[in-house]
Amino acid sequence: MRAKTVLWHVLCLAAVAVVLYPLIWLAFASVKPPSEVLSSLNLLPSRLVLDGYRQGWEGAAGIGFGTFFMNSFVVAVASVVANVLSCTLAAYAFARLRFRFSGPLFAFMIATLMLPHHVTLIPQYVIFQQAGMVNTFVPLILPKLLATEAFFVFLIVQFMRGIPRELDEAATIDGCGVYKTFWHVVLPLAKPALVTTSIFTFIWTWNDFFTQMVYLNDAEKFTVPLGLRLFVDTSSQSNFGAMFAMSALALVPIVLFFLVFQRLLVEGVSTSGLKG
Amino acid sequence: MTVLKTPPSSATAAPAPRKPRGAGRRREHQREAYVFLTPWLLGAIGLTVGPMIVSLYLSFTEYDLFTEPRWVGFENFVRMFTEDDRYLQSVKVTLLYVLVAVPMKMIVSLLVAMVLNTRAGSNGFYRSAFYAPSLLGASVAAALVWRAMFTEGGTVNELLDGIGLNTPSWVDDPSYTIWSVILLAVWQFGAPMVIFLAGLKQIPRELYEAAEVDGASPVRKFWHITLPMLSPVIFFNLVLEAIHAFQVFTPAFVIGGGRGGPADSALVYTLYLYQAGFEDFEMGYASAMAWVLLVVIAIVTAVIFRSARLWVFYGDKS
Incomplete structure (x- = not known):
């Protein structure tokens, strides 16, 4: 039995090593001399080089990566606030209140879970373009304020x-109306779901590339994924240091979130089927 | 179904006094409910239903964003399937991606979940470690790493060379590009794995114990207990993964160097849709593509749902 346990752990640890290898590789590649990144299989750098971080941080077109990070943080934090607010309100109505058309509306909400967003993308773009909001953060945040992420409504x-x-009933007997019951009873008890929603919204917004690429054009509005995009077109070795340094930095907030909240994240997935 | 189960409502534990189910009772919170629903309703109408109708209209027009849409009937759809080789290429690439990546990811996630499930209680660390790529994998940063590992002189090529398998640069050879995108998807097996693991824990131990008494082999136990008992979870993962796979974008964009790879070998559907709409400003054509995507996803989902009665086993309903 003992030998079997040891074997099991060896097997699992080996699998973990394979799965996490790309991330560990990235961490070391970001401090390697550029010539070693693709020419040597050694995981460890021969000497520590931080040039990549220095060059990468300077960014592009005179806009530093600091700006990109700031923009990403603003968009992600605003998205979290907007999403939690609107999804909680809608979820409370669906979970607790009786109203006309609640059945069909709930079914519609579930149906939008499967809707590819491309089918609304172009008219949405036209709306925001005519409102003069392209190249601002509004098209990224406003949909969150209107609870378009049905996943989270469903989760809550x-x-x-x-x-x-x-x-609820006790609160009603004590004289609480719907609003007070929501605020003093249901909302505090729903906190775990709100935390899960916040974390996933932050991470998904942080990673989001498609929407941000569609709506943001000027370098000073760029978010981190758009800053990294500048490395996509170039494959010259000279840029490798900066590319991997900034890639590593881009993943740091997610890794931190993950380390702090891993139990909540994993449980959020297993109870709601949320995608990572 | 385990993953979607609703925690038991305590209303059943302590029955509330019956109230008349008249209209007054049913719409007790009518006004308040619509106050709570206002943001969601605005979004549903203004950002979902409205735009869907408009995009359906646009799909029958020629529209470049700057001049009025011009009605062209079915021309966009005809052009897609008869004249546009890049469109057909994007369909081919996406179908290959969906048909390979989804089953591979499901098999890997089920295997890992079963290995982790053999030892109850001690798998929290492994579960988290395997889940991590699911959070990171969709980012541009992870895709950049992936591209470097699969390029000439990258880790994967060097390792394959080391065991005598000479492969060209996966990123630059058209017959390999999409495979590196597929492997990136499989790498993110963590989310379905976590769901499988939750499902495996719901299978009653007694079933396996009874089978052991009868002398069933591990293979038989897998085919006759694990798979049927897990089929609702397999079904759920399959639907989610398939819907997602059709919409893959970022990895193909990054690994294909922003243009869809050599010879359009990584030109996935949404990437071509992006190029049509936002680079060539053929917004009518792009809308038509979006609607075809919606219809295909709806059909695939419907087929999976219809087939469910043949292979999904709900123990309590039989």
């Missing part, structure tokens, strides 16, 4: 349905 509905109804 599922969670709220698990909160005992007696608590």
Whole structure:
């Protein structure tokens, strides 16, 4: 039995090493001399070179990567606030309140889970373009404020349905109306779902590339993925240092979030089927 | 179905006094409900239903964003399937990607989940470690790393050379490019794995114990207990993964160098849609492509749902 346990751990650790190898490789590649990145299989650099970070941080077109990071943070944090707010409100109505058309509206909400966003992309772009909002953060944040991410409405509905109804009823008997019950009873108890929503919204917005590429044109508005995009077109060795240094930095916030919240994230996936 | 289960409502534990189910009761919170729903309703109408109708209209027009749309009937759709070789190429690439990446990812995630499930309670660390790429993998940064590892002199090529398998640069050889994109998808097996693991934990131990008493081999136990009991979860993962796979964009964009790779070998559907709409400003054509994508995803989802009665086993309903 002992030998079997050891074998099991060896097997799993080997698999973990393979799965995490690209990330470990990136961490070391970002401090390698550029000539070693693709010519040597050694994981460890022969000497520590931080030029990549220095060059990469300077960014492009006179705009530093610091600006890109700042923009990404602004968009991600605003998205989190907007998404949590709007999805919680909608979820409370679906989970707790009786109203006309609640069935069809809920079914519609579930149906939008499967909708490829490309089918709304172009008219949305036209709307924002005519409103003069292209090249601002509004098209990235406004949809979040209007709860278009049905995944999160669904996640919070599922969670709220698990909160005992007696608590609502007790609050009603004590004279709380719908709003007070929401604010003082359901909202505090739904906190775990709101935290999960916040973390996933942050990470998805941080990683989002398509929407940001569609809506942001000027380098001073660029977010981190758009800053990294500048490395996509070039494959010259000279840029490798900066490319890997900035890639590593771009992943740092997600890795930190992951380390702090890993249990919540994994449980969020297994209870709602959220995609990572 | 385990992944979608609703925690039991305690209303059943302590029955509330019955109230008349009249209209007054049903719409008790009518006004408040619509207050709570306002943001979502605005989004549903203004950013989902409205734009869907407009994009359906645009798909029958020629529209460059700056002049009025011009009605062209079915021309966009005809052009797609009869004249546009790049479109057909993007369909080919995407179908290959979906048909290979989805099953591969499902098999890997199920295998890993089963290995982790053999030892109850001790797998939190492994579960988290395997899940990590699911969060990072969709980013431009991860795709850049992937491209470097699969290029000439990159880790993968060197390793394959080391064991005597000479491959060209995966990124630069048209017959390999999409495979590196597929492997990047498989690398993100963590999310379905976590869902499989939750499903595996729901299978009653007694079933396996009874099978062991009857002398069933591990293979038989897998085919006759694990797979049927897990089929609702397999179904759920399959639907989610398929819908997602059709919309792959970032990895193909980055690994293909922003243009769809050599000889359009990584020109996935959404990438071509992006190029049509936002580089060539053929917004009518791009809308038509989006609607074809929607219809294909709807058909595939419907087929999976219809087929479910043949292979998805709901123990409590039989």
